[in-house]
Amino acid sequence: MSLEGKVAIVTGSGRGLGLAYAQELARQGASVVVNDVDAAIAADAVASIEAAGGTAVAVVAPVGSTATAKQLVAAAVESFGRLDILVTNAGVLRDTVLWKMSDEDFDLVINVHLRGTFTCVREAAIYMRENSIAGRIICIGSPTGQRGNFGQTNYAAAKAGIVGMVRTWALELKKAGITANTVIPVAATAMTATVPYFAAAVEADAKGEAMPPFFRHDLGFGTAADVAGVIAYLASDEAANITGQAIGVGGDRLQVWAHPEPVVTEYQDGGWSYETLTDLGQGIIGGNLQSVGEKFPALPDELQPAAPAA
Numbered sequence: 001m002s003l004e005g006k007v008a009i010v011t012g013s014g015r016g017l018g019l020a021y022a023q024e025l026a027r028q029g030a031s032v033v034v035n036d037v038d039a040a041i042a043a044d045a046v047a048s049i050e051a052a053g054g055t056a057v058a059v060v061a062p063v064g065s066t067a068t069a070k071q072l073v074a075a076a077v078e079s080f081g082r083l084d085i086l087v088t089n090a091g092v093l094r095d096t097v098l099w100k101m102s103d104e105d106f107d108l109v110i111n112v113h114l115r116g117t118f119t120c121v122r123e124a125a126i127y128m129r130e131n132s133i134a135g136r137i138i139c140i141g142s143p144t145g146q147r148g149n150f151g152q153t154n155y156a157a158a159k160a161g162i163v164g165m166v167r168t169w170a171l172e173l174k175k176a177g178i179t180a181n182t183v184i185p186v187a188a189t190a191m192t193a194t195v196p197y198f199a200a201a202v203e204a205d206a207k208g209e210a211m212p213p214f215f216r217h218d219l220g221f222g223t224a225a226d227v228a229g230v231i232a233y234l235a236s237d238e239a240a241n242i243t244g245q246a247i248g249v250g251g252d253r254l255q256v257w258a259h260p261e262p263v264v265t266e267y268q269d270g271g272w273s274y275e276t277l278t279d280l281g282q283g284i285i286g287g288n289l290q291s292v293g294e295k296f297p298a299l300p301d302e303l304q305p306a307a308p309a310a
């Protein structure tokens with residue numbers, strides 16, 4: 001098996017995508033530290049891995065703090081002797097439009113996703129560098145972080161921030177042979193179950209049926225298990241040269257995202273004054289407006305969600 005002898009931590013792996021990642025890493029031979037805030041689902045996750053012949057332990061603690069990050073790395077080392085792979089997956093949503101978003105909703109989402117990623121990766125990097133381990137850091141982004149999304153100020157900030165940190169870590173960890181990548185998943189989980197647009201796919205999945213090809217192919221929306229193969233691949237020795245990348249995956253679709261690059265570069269001797277921009281601004285900036293938000297194809301009629309009961 002490709003990950004035999006390796007040790008992985010997957011945050012937020014009691015259910016959903018994290019559970020699928022932990023199960024796949026274990027299936028490929030890694031010993032796994034499962035983490036969640038919910039003790040019951042963390043225990044079930046460990047049991048499911050063991051039932052399939054794998055090895056896992058659970059750490060029930062909220063990611064965000066340095067204390068939890070240290071606890072996770074210590075659990076990997078104490079239980080399995082080392083740490084090779086970290087997947088920072090734990091997440092929560094608190095969606096609402098900007099003018100209704102409270103400080104608490106902003107801080108909670110930033111704390112779990114952005115600070116949780118920072119603190120866990122910092123501890124893993126310290127351990128891997130000190131022990132000369134050419135480790136694998138896999139962080140979880142979102143289409144919202146790449147493009148923006150209505151009602152997700154806090155989540156967009158956290159997920160865009162994660163991609164920015166990963167680019168920086170790819171530079172900083174290169175000499176140690178540690179790779180850092182972002183995976184941008186889309187899948188049917190508790191997080192997406194209530195989005196009306198995905199209703200037909202989530203319903204099919206819940207019944208154990210295949211999702212309609214429109215979702216799997218056109219939209220790149222599938223099951224959590226569909227995302228797990230990319231996580232195991234990036235964690236493997238085969239992906240030693242892949243770092244600093246943002247890789248989108250869902251259903252039957254795989255995407256490599258571009259990093260931002262200037263689309264127009266102009267020069268003005270002496271700089272760009274208000275007066276110069278009054279003359280040239282609409283041509284250079286207004287004439288090159290970039291789009292924001294995700295582009296969803298129209299749902300075919302037969303996949304439209306049922307109208308809510310009156």
Ligand SMILES: NC(=O)c1ccc[n+]([C@@H]2O[C@H](COP(=O)([O-])OP(=O)(O)OC[C@H]3O[C@@H](n4cnc5c(N)ncnc54)[C@H](O)[C@@H]3O)[C@@H](O)[C@H]2O)c1
Binds near residue numbers: 035036061140186
């Ligand atoms: N589902 C999607 O389509 C999708 C799309 C883009 C990004 N993501 C990202 O993938 C990740 C997993 O999402 P999911 O859809 O599986 O969600 P989910 O809600 O099903 O699972 C998230 C898990 O994280 C746990 N968790 C929450 N706060 C935690 C904390 N502080 N510490 C430890 N565990 C914590 C939860 O208990 C839960 O088990 C998240 O980072 C999410 O933003 C998901």
